Amino acid sequence: MWKGIPLFPDSASTYSDAVDYFYLALVGISIFFTLLIAALVVLFAIRFRAREGSAGATQIHGSHVLELFWTAVPLVIVMALFVWSTKIWFTITRPPAHAEQYYVTGKQWMWKIQHPTGQREINTLHVPVNVPIQLRMISEDVIHSFFIPAFRVKRDVLPGRYSTMWFEATKAGTYHLFCAEYCGTKHSQMIGSVIVMEQEDYQRWLSGAAAGETPQVQGEKLFAAMRCDTCHTGQPGARGPKLQGLWGQKVDLSDGSTVVFNEDYVRESILIPTAKTVAGFQQLMPTYAGQLGEDQILSLIAYLKSLSDPAQGGAKP
Amino acid sequence: MSSTVQTHAPHAHSPHEHSGVAHAAEPKTNYLTANYGWKSWVFSVDHKRIALMYLFTIAFMILVGGVFALLVRLELATPAGDLLQSENYNKIFTMHGVVMVFFFLIPGVPAVLGNFLLPIMIGAKDLAFPKINLLSYYVFLVGILLTLTAAAMGGVDTGWTFYTPYSSTYANSQVALAAVAVFITGFSSILTGLNFVVTVHKMRAPGMTWFRLPLFVWANYATGLIILLSTPVVAITIVLVALERLFHIGVFDPAYGGDPVLFQHMFWFYSHPAVYIMILPAMGVISELIAAFSKKRVFGYPVVAFSSLAIAVIGFFVWGHHMFVSGQSTYAGVVFSVITMLVAVPSAIKVFNWVSTMYKGDVLLSTPMCYAIAFLGLFTVGGLTGIFLGTMGLDIHMHDTYFVVAHFHYVMVGGMVTAFWGGLHFWWPKMFGRMYPEAIGRVAAALMFIGFNMTFFPQFILGYMGMPRRYHFYPEEWQVLNLVSTLGATLLGISYLLPMIYLPWSLKFGKVAGKNPWGAKGLEWEADSPPTTFNFDKTPIVTEEAYAYPEGARHQPEAKVV
Numbered sequence: 001m002w003k004g005i006p007l008f009p010d011s012a013s014t015y016s017d018a019v020d021y022f023y024l025a026l027v028g029i030s031i032f033f034t035l036l037i038a039a040l041v042v043l044f045a046i047r048f049r050a051r052e053g054s055a056g057a058t059q060i061h062g063s064h065v066l067e068l069f070w071t072a073v074p075l076v077i078v079m080a081l082f083v084w085s086t087k088i089w090f091t092i093t094r095p096p097a098h099a100e101q102y103y104v105t106g107k108q109w110m111w112k113i114q115h116p117t118g119q120r121e122i123n124t125l126h127v128p129v130n131v132p133i134q135l136r137m138i139s140e141d142v143i144h145s146f147f148i149p150a151f152r153v154k155r156d157v158l159p160g161r162y163s164t165m166w167f168e169a170t171k172a173g174t175y176h177l178f179c180a181e182y183c184g185t186k187h188s189q190m191i192g193s194v195i196v197m198e199q200e201d202y203q204r205w206l207s208g209a210a211a212g213e214t215p216q217v218q219g220e221k222l223f224a225a226m227r228c229d230t231c232h233t234g235q236p237g238a239r240g241p242k243l244q245g246l247w248g249q250k251v252d253l254s255d256g257s258t259v260v261f262n263e264d265y266v267r268e269s270i271l272i273p274t275a276k277t278v279a280g281f282q283q284l285m286p287t288y289a290g291q292l293g294e295d296q297i298l299s300l301i302a303y304l305k306s307l308s309d310p311a312q313g314g315a316k317p
Numbered sequence: 318m319s320s321t322v323q324t325h326a327p328h329a330h331s332p333h334e335h336s337g338v339a340h341a342a343e344p345k346t347n348y349l350t351a352n353y354g355w356k357s358w359v360f361s362v363d364h365k366r367i368a369l370m371y372l373f374t375i376a377f378m379i380l381v382g383g384v385f386a387l388l389v390r391l392e393l394a395t396p397a398g399d400l401l402q403s404e405n406y407n408k409i410f411t412m413h414g415v416v417m418v419f420f421f422l423i424p425g426v427p428a429v430l431g432n433f434l435l436p437i438m439i440g441a442k443d444l445a446f447p448k449i450n451l452l453s454y455y456v457f458l459v460g461i462l463l464t465l466t467a468a469a470m471g472g473v474d475t476g477w478t479f480y481t482p483y484s485s486t487y488a489n490s491q492v493a494l495a496a497v498a499v500f501i502t503g504f505s506s507i508l509t510g511l512n513f514v515v516t517v518h519k520m521r522a523p524g525m526t527w528f529r530l531p532l533f534v535w536a537n538y539a540t541g542l543i544i545l546l547s548t549p550v551v552a553i554t555i556v557l558v559a560l561e562r563l564f565h566i567g568v569f570d571p572a573y574g575g576d577p578v579l580f581q582h583m584f585w586f587y588s589h590p591a592v593y594i595m596i597l598p599a600m601g602v603i604s605e606l607i608a609a610f611s612k613k614r615v616f617g618y619p620v621v622a623f624s625s626l627a628i629a630v631i632g633f634f635v636w637g638h639h640m641f642v643s644g645q646s647t648y649a650g651v652v653f654s655v656i657t658m659l660v661a662v663p664s665a666i667k668v669f670n671w672v673s674t675m676y677k678g679d680v681l682l683s684t685p686m687c688y689a690i691a692f693l694g695l696f697t698v699g700g701l702t703g704i705f706l707g708t709m710g711l712d713i714h715m716h717d718t719y720f721v722v723a724h725f726h727y728v729m730v731g732g733m734v735t736a737f738w739g740g741l742h743f744w745w746p747k748m749f750g751r752m753y754p755e756a757i758g759r760v761a762a763a764l765m766f767i768g769f770n771m772t773f774f775p776q777f778i779l780g781y782m783g784m785p786r787r788y789h790f791y792p793e794e795w796q797v798l799n800l801v802s803t804l805g806a807t808l809l810g811i812s813y814l815l816p817m818i819y820l821p822w823s824l825k826f827g828k829v830a831g832k833n834p835w836g837a838k839g840l841e842w843e844a845d846s847p848p849t850t851f852n853f854d855k856t857p858i859v860t861e862e863a864y865a866y867p868e869g870a871r872h873q874p875e876a877k878v879v
Contacts, residue, residue: 005798006795007782009781009782009783018710026704030704033697033701034694034701037672037697040672041693044680048675049680049681050612054679056868057611057612057678057866057868057869058677059614060613060673061616062616063617066617066669067666070669071662074665078659079655079658082654085710086709089654091710092710143480147783149783153714154713156643159572160576160577161571176783178783178788179785181717182407182475182476182786184474184487184488185403185404187403188398188403188790188791
């Protein structure tokens with residue numbers, strides 16, 4: 001009867017087994033304590049039941065030894081569980097270096113995805129097996145949450161701020177993709193599939209899909225089209241700071257503080273240029289809020305990143 | 318406990334001495350018969366009458382929230398959204414949450430049982446501020462009327478959590494009205510909490526020291542403190558949402574320069590302690606039931622009392638465990654997780670002490686005790702599954718799935734609601750002077766236990782497989798488990814309807830109860846059933862600790878119905 005009725009999810013990422021072992025250990029502990037409590041309750045309810053000729057209650061007020069015992073035992077168990085789960089937590093929240101960057105934009109009620117090689121998809125994410133992949137995600141409206149149960153990972157997708165998650169798939173197949181944060185009328189239809197493919201199948205799929213331009217080429221074109229290059233010329237004495245070789249570096253600000261030149265800072269500077277002005281420059285930049293969508297800002301970020309990547313012809317930091 | 322009014326003969330073990338017949342001989346008015354007419358009720362400042370007004374109001378809200386629950390489960394019997402449109406489905410689960418949380422789970426035990434019993438248990442005539450008590454009821458009623466108005470005018474579809482910026486900017490429904498309703502209802506809680514705290518400090522009868530207080534009083538005292546400290550925060554939060562929604566003042570929506578995660582911090586700073594507002598009074602009820610039906614002092618009384626306070630204090634520092642994947646810092650998550658682990662300990666201590674109370678007792682499995690035992694099982698599962706969600710590595714996967722739904726129903730419905738029914742049966746003879754029918758009471762309790770597990774256990778499995786909560790459509794392979802859950806919910810619904818039928822029936826046809834039908838200790842069992850308006854003819858003088866059952870204490874033969 002239970003054939004075909006799933007009771008346990010697929011396990012298809014590098015850390016999903018670690019999560020499952022932890023889960024099963026907790027299930028074991030829970031069954032033990034639930035049965036212990038149930039057995040004691042049933043035993044006492046029968047053994048000490050009120051009946052004709054029973055001796056009546058023996059007044060026992062308590063026991064310091066017992067109280068200490070059942071304070072210490074749960075404390076030790078939960079602390080051990082805390083340490084174990086925190087190790088898993090850091091595995092899942094810390095991406096490996098050089099994970100491939102994919103971009104995700106959530107909006108009511110769809111997922112827009114762009115591959116590093118430029119392919120765009122909606123509600124479907126094709127990924128190669130055995131490659132660490134990082135998703136950089138942002139929402140155009142309300143809070144969503146990108147959830148792939150088979151990988152045991154989810155992360156809220158916020159408006160106005162990037163969030164990231166990473167995974168490395170271990171098994172080819174098609175898996176559920178859900179929005180896990182309630183986002184309005186069609187929340188339960190903001191779903192899709194994650195299709196994990198063998199490397200060669202993925203390459204074949206990439207060449208078959210309408211490749212379009214890579215995010216950094218799009219970004220480069222936007223950079224010119226929005227006239228960013230009139231100020232950010234890269235020459236000494238320009239009205240805007242030079243952007244080459246800057247990625248990941250600390251930038252001195254006019255108020256004396258510093259900021260890391262990264263995705264969040266770039267996005268903020270495009271939308272609210274007045275927020276943080278680079279030391280030695282006047283605040284001249286206009287805001288691009290309302291003129292650039294989240295997808296376009298992500299393309300600009302990809303382009304600015306490439307300016308600091310020697311492998312892509314960018315300047316060394 | 319207390320042997321009280323010294324002129325009374327000791328009678329704890331002889332309920333027949335106070336049979337109804339004896340009372341019929343010398344007719345005496347009680348709080349129900351003291352005066353008549355609708356004005357004597359709507360303007361009453363008697364804590365017992367106010368408790369009854371709360372009881373009937375809350376019973377109505379249980380039915381309303383129950384109908385919404387039924388619609389949700391009916392819809393989920395099939396994977397396609399074929400019964401309701403998504404818009405309406407979202408409004409229905411929102412209303413289910415709002416009604417049950419704000420109009421049943423939070424006020425259920427304190428406003429009904431606490432209001433009725435707290436003054437009697439400490440030997441007082443009434444709460445410290447009777448008029449504020451009446452005010453709290455009317456504030457509550459206004460909150461209900463506004464909520465029902467919001468429902469009638471098109472409903473709310475934000476979920477009971479009102480997350481921004483969906484609620485503040487995007488939702489196209491009666492969010493502002495519902496927010497005002499919740500805001501107003503919060504003041505009802507605050508007034509009740511204030512009343513309880515002051516009453517416990519100032520109104521205890523002579524000799525009623527802190528460590529002679531029944532644990533139900535301790536639990537309500539701890540709850541009062543949490544209400545006073547946390548409820549104002551949710552009130553402020555709601556005002557900010559309303560300001561953003563009405564005047565576009567940027568607080569939570571990044572489009573206006575706000576921070577959407579800020580709302581979650583403020584919301585859970587109230588709503589996590591609110592979970593303890595719901596469960597602590599229920600734990601107090603369980604202490605009373607297990608002591609009375611084991612004929613024993615609660616094992617480790619001071620430990621149980623202080624564990625309530627420990628839960629109240631630690632409960633303020635765990636709110637971030639609702640936000641592990643929401644974008645708060647990785648290290649903030651670590652801190653919230655370890656504090657969450659700590660709060661598991663006092664809960665575990667309570668369970669072990671309750672079980673130990675039964676050891677070498679004289680255990681009578683009457684209906685209230687059946688509910689108490691059901692509580693022990695369901696609360697244990699609810700508490701243990703809380704550890705799953707408090708451990709971050711696992712919560713990344715579990716967050717916002719049906720595992721969470723199952724967990725909080727085990728704690729809230731399996732815990733608080735079970736204790737509410739147990740307490741209501743236990744004190745029913747005190748409140749109305751009549752016994753409920755025992756046999757059908759036990760059947761209802763057993764049916765509840767079966768129906769409950771059938772409804773919510775499959776949801777743990779669905780949750781681990783990844784079924785997100787608040788889903789109208791779901792993948793077909795999960796239908797069987799959902800169907801089991803829906804069938805279980807039907808049984809559960811029936812088990813909750815039964816007492817709503819036989820309890821009112823007993824008001825006319827039930828056996829007359831007498832002062833102390835259970836032979837239990839506690840000042841409330843030395844007052845008349847139903848009590849007189851001022852509870853005691855003479856202020857009791859307390860000379861014993863709570864639960865002062867003698868060695869060899871036994872249930873009277875009349876109490877043993879089976």
